[in-house]
Each structure stands twice: as structure tokens, then as C-alpha cells.
Amino acid sequence: MGNVLAYCEFSGSTLRSSALSNIAFARASAQAHGGEVIAVLIGAGAAGAGANAAKYAPKVITVEDAKLEHYLAETYAPILARLAKDNNATVVSATATSAGKDVMPRVAALLDAGMASDISKSEGKDTFVRPILAGNAYSTVQITTPIICVTVRQSEFEAAGELGSAGSVTSAPAGEINALGASFDHIDAQKSDRPDLGDAKVVVSGGRGMKNGENFKVLEQLADLLGAAMGASRAATDAGMVPADWQVGQTGKIVAPNLYFAVAISGAIQHLAGMKGSKTIVAINKNKDEPIFQVADYGVVADWEKAVPELIAEIKKIKASR
Ligand SMILES: Cc1cc2nc3c(=O)[nH]c(=O)nc-3n(C[C@H](O)[C@H](O)[C@H](O)COP(=O)(O)OP(=O)(O)OC[C@H]3O[C@@H](n4cnc5c(N)ncnc54)[C@H](O)[C@@H]3O)c2cc1C
Numbered sequence: 001m002g003n004v005l006a007y008c009e010f011s012g013s014t015l016r017s018s019a020l021s022n023i024a025f026a027r028a029s030a031q032a033h034g035g036e037v038i039a040v041l042i043g044a045g046a047a048g049a050g051a052n053a054a055k056y057a058p059k060v061i062t063v064e065d066a067k068l069e070h071y072l073a074e075t076y077a078p079i080l081a082r083l084a085k086d087n088n089a090t091v092v093s094a095t096a097t098s099a100g101k102d103v104m105p106r107v108a109a110l111l112d113a114g115m116a117s118d119i120s121k122s123e124g125k126d127t128f129v130r131p132i133l134a135g136n137a138y139s140t141v142q143i144t145t146p147i148i149c150v151t152v153r154q155s156e157f158e159a160a161g162e163l164g165s166a167g168s169v170t171s172a173p174a175g176e177i178n179a180l181g182a183s184f185d186h187i188d189a190q191k192s193d194r195p196d197l198g199d200a201k202v203v204v205s206g207g208r209g210m211k212n213g214e215n216f217k218v219l220e221q222l223a224d225l226l227g228a229a230m231g232a233s234r235a236a237t238d239a240g241m242v243p244a245d246w247q248v249g250q251t252g253k254i255v256a257p258n259l260y261f262a263v264a265i266s267g268a269i270q271h272l273a274g275m276k277g278s279k280t281i282v283a284i285n286k287n288k289d290e291p292i293f294q295v296a297d298y299g300v301v302a303d304w305e306k307a308v309p310e311l312i313a314e315i316k317k318i319k320a321s322r
Contacts, residue, residue, distance in 0.1 A: 002090025003035035006057065007080055009099060010041055010049035015056065017199040020159035022095040023056045025122060025152045027160060029091050032125045038087050039167075042076050044069040050169035056160050058167040061087075065174035070184035071099055075177050077106035082175060084111060084147060096151040096254065097198060104151050114143035120156035134250050135273040154198070155256030155277025190243050192230075197246065200229035202259045205248055205275070208235035209264025209285070209304065216242055218308050219263060225315050231255065231275075233265045249274035264304050267292025284308065 006026040008019035015023075019039075026037040039057035041049055046062040053060040063079055080103065084092045092107055094100030096118045108115040120138070121129040127142045128150065197203065204223040206216050216230075223230050231253070232246040248255055250273040260278035265271060267283070267290055275281070276295050283296035286303050293299040300307050 001034040001088075003088055004030040004033065004037050004091040004093060005080065005084045005087060005089040006037055006039050007076075007092070007094040007100065007103065008039045008041055008053055008057075009095070009097060010045065010053070011196070011199075012045065013048045014052045015039075015049065016095075016097075016196070017159055018095040018097055018154045019053075020056065021154040021157035022093055022100075022152050023160040024157045025119075025150070026057075026091070026093055029093070029122060029125075029150075032122075033090050035088070035090065038083075038089065040080060040083055042068060042079055043071060047169075047171060050171075051166070054167040054169050055162045056167075058163065060167055060169045062169065062171045063174050064171065065177060067177045067179075068174055070187075072179055072182055072184060073099075073103045073106050074180045074182045077103050077110060078178075079172075079174060080107045081110035083172060086172075089147065091148045091150060093150045093152055096153050100151050104149050108149035111147045111149065112145065113147040113149045114145040115149040115151075116141050116143055117151050118153050119150055120153050122150075131273070134269050135276070136269065153254060153277075155254055190245060194223060195227065195229045197229040197231055197248070197253050197255060200255070201257050202226045202228035202261075203231045203248070203255050203257045203275070203278070204228045204261045204263070205231035205233065205246075205265060206236055206242070206263045206304075207233035207265030207271075208239065209266075210236060210241060213241040218304075218312070219261075222261070222308060222312055222315075225312060225319070226259075228259075228261075229257075231260075233268075233271050262292050262296070263308060265292055266290045267295065 004026040009016045037057045038059045039053045042063045050062045116128040119128040231248040237247040250270040256277040263284045282298045283292040284300045288301040
């Protein structure tokens with residue numbers, strides 16, 4: 001019998017939607033291990049987001065300290081490792097976000113635990129399926145250490161729903177904080193009113209066929225009409241058309257929105273690796289033979305310069321008529 005410690009990222013007073021996929025995994029894993037889910041929130045505002053986390057997990061532990069204001073794997077990993085031991089955890093999990101992928105290998109090292117990264121499925125207590133070779137194949141791994149560390153692919157685990165009754169929230173001390181010489185400098189992030197790419201329900205992505213950054217403005221109009229986040233292929237970000245943090249794919253963000261627009265994107269396997277878990281995919285491409293059409297639910301064979309403004313005009317008409 002053992003508990004599942006789920007490291008949950010939050011924004012303001014609520015859990016990030018990516019954290020709900022981790023909780024979905026944690027619930028199934030806790031059942032297999034005969035234990036319970038313990039959500040852990042670390043950093044500035046953790047206590048404030050605790051109540052929201054308690055809607056999803058029977059037990060929530062928050063850790064706040066001035067030295068934890070900014071995420072650093074060096075300071076967060078020892079806290080997770082300590083809480084895992086203190087709370088009889090046999091599984092420690094995180095969503096496979098940038099932070100989750102960064103912190104969890106350190107937690108595994110501190111706990112002498114085996115680790116399964118970026119899993120798409122769990123089978124029983126200790127066996128996990130994970131995509132390899134840019135999603136072209138799946139490997140099944142069994143972890144035999146007493147504690148198991150896991151990162152969970154957001155797109156493969158349906159977000160957990162709220163529990164019938166709220167769980168308990170406690171705070172835990174940060175303990176001794178040693179950043180091992182690392183320090184937070186600054187975050188170079190694009191300021192945007194749009195939803196976070198990893199959490200968005202709708203994503204509008206553009207590729208090399210958009211030709212330049214100026215042309216992306218038409219996609220931004222579409223995104224703003226739909227309350228969507230902006231994404232891009234690596235060809236577009238590498239060419240400097242749009243910011244690097246818009247990149248979707250194997251080496252970018254993994255997204256799983258309800259609706260994904262791929263505009264002037266060919267559908268290379270590395271791009272598909274980041275978005276093929278989307279519920280509905282709409283592709284706009286002038287070449288009908290591109291691989292993007294193999295994963296698209298709706299394919300529009302057209303020049304984006306014609307199709308996207310027409311789409312915007314239709315959406316505006318529908319909105320105006322409501
Ligand atoms: C190790 C590695 C990791 C990688 N990681 C990623 C990753 O994370 N994400 C990623 O995206 N890529 C990644 N790539 C790159 C990937 O292989 C492709 O090169 C890239 O995805 C291509 O981007 P694209 O579809 O925008 O460009 P292209 O393949 O050049 O496609 C452009 C598309 O635009 C269409 N088009 C052109 N003009 C128009 C028009 N006027 N109207 C409509 N359609 C038009 C064309 O028909 C074409 O399909 C990676 C590659 C490697 C080797």
C-alpha cells in the first residue's frame with residue numbers, strides 16, 4: 001500500500017489544467033497501490049491555490065517560502081522527495097510540462113527511484129506505456145524500485161473532474177533550501193492576454209507557409225475571435241517569424257486542445273508529436289497531399305490568404321447574429 005504524490009502546477013488561485021491530467025493519472029495509480037492522492041503545490045501563492053486543488057484531491061499539501069517564489073528544480077526537487085518519504089508515497093508524479101520534465105528526474109535521483117517519462121498510459125501498479133521515436137512507436141516499461149517517478153503526457157489523460165467533497169489542505173515547511181549555486185535571474189516571456197498554450201481549449205498554429213511574422217497577424221485575429229492561444233511549427237519559430245515559446249511539437253509544447261488549427265503546416269512527424277492528441281484538428285493547406293490531412297478531422301485544401309479571412313468573416317457573422 002502506498003500513496004501517490006502528485007506535483008501540481010498552479011496559476012493564481014487555481015490549478016493549471018495540465019495538472020488535472022496528472023491528478024487523473026494519480027487517481028488510477030492510487031487505486032492500484034491501495035493509497036490516496038496527495039497533491040503538492042509549491043511556491044508563491046501555493047496556499048491560495050490549495051482550496052482549488054482540494055476540489056480534485058483528498059489531501060493537499062502546500063509549501064510556501066520567500067526563497068521558493070520562483071521555480072527552480074534545485075529547490076523544488078528536495079521538497080518533493082522529502083514529502084514523498086514523509087507521506088509513504090510509492091509513486092511521485094508530475095505532468096510532462098517544462099517544469100515537470102525538469103524537476104522529476106532530480107526527485108527520482110534523490111529517492112533512488114526508477115522513472116518513466118512522458119507516459120501515455122499506465123497498466124496496473126508499475127507498468128507504463130510511453131511514446132518513443134517521435135511518437136512512431138510505443139514502449140512498455142516496468143519500474144521495479146520501491147518508489148516510482150512518473151511524468152504524465154497531458155494529451156493522453158483526460159482532465160480529472162471535481163470530487164464530491166473537498167479534500168483537506170495542510171501546509172508543510174520548506175525545510176532547508178539550498179539552490180546548489182543556481183539562482184533565478186529573469187523570465188523572458190511574451191506578455192499576452194491569450195490563454196497559456198499548454199492550457200488553451202483552442203489553439204491556432206501557423207507554419208512556414210505563412211511566409212513571415214506580419215502574416216501571422218491574420219491568424220492572431222482568428223485566435224482572438226475564438227479565445228485561442230497561438231502556436232507555430234518549428235520552421236516558423238526557427239525562422240524568427242514568431243516567438244520560440246509558440247513552438248508546438250516534439251521539441252516544443254505538447255498541446256491537447258478541443259480544437260487545433262494547423263495553417264500552412266505540412267504535418268511533419270515532429271509537429272504531430274505535439275498536437276495529435278487534440279480532439280478536433282482543422283488543417284488549412286494548399287497542397288492536398290501533405291501529411292497533416294491524415295490526422296485532420298476537417299481539411300481545407302486552400303491558400304490560407306483566401307481561406308483564413310473568409311473563416312474570420314464567417315465567425316464574425318455568426319457572433320453578430322447571436
Ligand atoms: C529533432 C527534431 C525535432 C523537431 N521538433 C519539431 C517540433 O517540436 N515542432 C515542429 O513543428 N517541428 C519540429 N521539427 C521540424 C520538422 O521536422 C519540420 O521541419 C517542421 O515541422 C516543418 O514546419 P512547417 O510544416 O511549418 O514547414 P513545411 O514543412 O515547409 O510546410 C509548410 C507548409 O505550408 C504549406 N503552404 C505554403 N504556402 C501556403 C499557402 N499560401 N496556403 C496554405 N498552405 C501553404 C505547404 O504546402 C506546406 O505544407 C523537428 C525536427 C527535428 C529533426
